[in-house]
Amino acid sequence: MRILTDIPQEDIEKLDALAARSKRSRAAAIREAVKLYLVSNANNNDWIARGAGYWKGRDDIGDGVEYQRAMREDRTPYDEI
Structure with a gap:
């Protein structure tokens, strides 16, 4: 064409x-x-797949759930509770 x-x-x-x-x-x-x-631009709406694995292999944050809790409580992750 x-x-x-x-x-x-x-x-x-x-x-x-x-x-x-x-x-x-x-x-x-x-x-x-x-x-x-x-x-x-074929999968432009597939933002989850594009972002998957960005933090893979990061040793500085450990468990993701514990990291989130620490941020919400305004403390350093893995502090003694």
């Missing part, structure tokens, strides 16, 4: 340079850019 779109001249120049370096046409570079954009 063909489309008509306005792209700033500065971006066209950068796109042409990128396409030339990779020995592709401007159209091929645009098709790849669109594909990458769609793939990177």
